Amino acid sequence: MFVDMSGKCGGWIYWLLKAWRIRMKFRITKEKEFYRRVFLIMLPVAAQQAINMGVNMMDTIMLGNFGEVQLSASSLANSFYMLYGILCMGIIGGCSVLVSQYWGAGNLEKAREVFSLAFRLAAVLGFAFAIVTWLIPGTIMQLFTSDPEVIEAGVRYLKITAFIYMIHGTSQVVAFLMRSVRQAQLGLYVSIISFFANIFANWVFIFGKLGAPRMEIAGAALGTLIARCVEFLVTFLYVLKIDQKLKLKVSDFLHNPERSLYRKYFQVGAPALVSDGLLGLGSTAISMVLGRMGSDVVAANSICMVVDRLFTVVVQGISNASGIITGNTIGEGKPDKAQEQGETFYLLSILCGILSTILVSIGGPLTIRLYNLQPETITVTKSMMYAYAVVMFFSAVQSIMTKGVLRGGGDTKFLLKADVLFMWLVSIPLGILAGLVLHAPGWVAVICLRIDFAIKSIWCVSRLKSGKWIKNITVET
Template identity: 35%
Template structure:
């Protein structure tokens, strides 16, 4: 196969993708360890934390949209070796992320019960989730700022630094969760509240280490305040023109995912807990995909920024082929090994185990179309600057196809949660069918700098 003969492409891809994949593996491991610890507290606690984190998921995907948009600019400025502009983009991304974080933090602190009531009807789940939300909300702003620097580091060829920072965060989070959830070292057992406090501590440690790593040496991102906020009206206008479709797309897409969770929650506490457990497992399988998509964004953006559009197109085709092969391989493993992966959650009852097992099989069978779509939209279209088309495709498929199917399956047909998940996956299939003609047309190649 031709792509495996391109040594320069493979070397560049692996240099970016592997550290990002390892960082995502560490992050996913944090979520898995959290879920494993919380699973020992019972099904209700699993459901409560899972639903409370839907609010965080909505927030962090908006932040992801802001920083995905910034990475498009940074990648192209990196291709042009324009350091001052990279610093301005970073400052704008940090400012926007922090402002959004402030809104979500205040909302979660003041209205945790209202948020939980919107998400689920179970009174005990609402009570436990509200307690968790009040505490974990304090981690939102440091998470956003740290994430902005992490994306910028990866995009400017320093993916190992965020990976190491994530490892420190993982150790910190796991240690404090264990101590605070179960009451070790003479401290009281705090249960779900302990999990929230452990997350807050880990996030503040993470942002502290991030600033140290960036400013210890005088690197590309070690800008002073003046450099970070040296935007003018034209710069902000140009930035927002490209990034607002990404921000709106991520916000609307993540809200759609929250609606899926609400639909699943209509099927009961057990279905909610099963989705939380299986999503935790699937996220581990998805780490290589995120690495691939991020490498795609950086490499394509850099080639377009340097004026080599033919190579950008060639890279796009290579990445789509890799995503197909990777999706098939990982999906097959996931569908074939539910009994193995669920052994980690030995404390759950038999009924929850069976629902989770069937859901994992369905997730595995539909995994390849999710991988192909994610690489096409996040990697190729956004990396090429075609953010508006990517936004329309991403958001339209979720809200026109996915969300209606989720509620039809859950409320009208009263399907098991794994069948609801299966029919919702049709939106991913439609997305894949529409992506390839766009990529082959080359209309997605846009030099925005």
């Protein structure tokens, strides 16, 4: 029944694209199997993202009962954790290119070696972040804010989250890479279980229920730690005991991949890791700029970010689907077909951008009522929410194109240039000028700090049409 529904939706999307096709000569694939595969990957990924954002929203709502200080502290502390998460996504981005193309070429042995490589990278990176977080939590918070109350609350949060990095990073990369072998449902199952574990643990430890101490912001961190432990157990139970496609074993994760795979990863995957690492540092810099504009701006931005992610789950799903499908197609040795699919995904990204902008414009301001905020913070949040709605269109296009199609095609070096040039040379300097020098309103700073999304949305079109983004990395040289 699920397959039948996806087929009908795919046909509907095809005719909508055909009726709406823009003047540039973009091809639209007519294969029903293509749209079915898009939905089979997109739906569980979108559901997983929605659940994850629901957990974050519940965290902010629960902590919102204790005022802006704790809400701001958790948001800023998570900005540092977000840097690790983005680096993990860089590992996933690079390795997923290899896995999806090796899967398309039918080389399962190489695919298993990539899993081992990703697991090792995430574990080493997680250990490094855990040590830094445990030793200097106060210094980390001072990077984002000078408010002593926010710093003190953030230190309490960070001391507990130091134990999360390794277990979350390793389980995250494994669950995400399973999407590349058409096992997108794993992440959904893990998120559902994690959702209930997190909500229950937060309720117990934030408010001090069932005889537990009332820990407030520290309780939110402990609830997240418990949920991540559950995710780790469920992920590896599925991968090692239930999955029948890759049939991974513990020895596969302990086995050191061949040197040729390391070379191939550093040729294709390392640019994705560096690119996402620089994006992570850029996001940290953005949080630092907004963190120095006042606690009301920080609280408003934390709410806007949750709403942003909640209303763009479909974009994230299609972005994942585009990278996996184009990677599989290129691995099968069908570049012309991959080009047609890439152009179809571009048109889909525009539709998603329009839909996301409408949803945030209408639904975003309504979510503010869920929070216990001061009148000044409510005013700031509303204005920033509309700024996020404007940014949303370009965010959708560049996400599907850069993190999906072009990355799935192995064009990671080109994307590294785009990320470095536009974020670090345009967006961040403009954001610093607007927010810290000219003391512009929060919504102006948000527009300036995300202007790179608009530039990349336009720049990637010519790259897509050129066909130079298609690189078959499974061919041995």
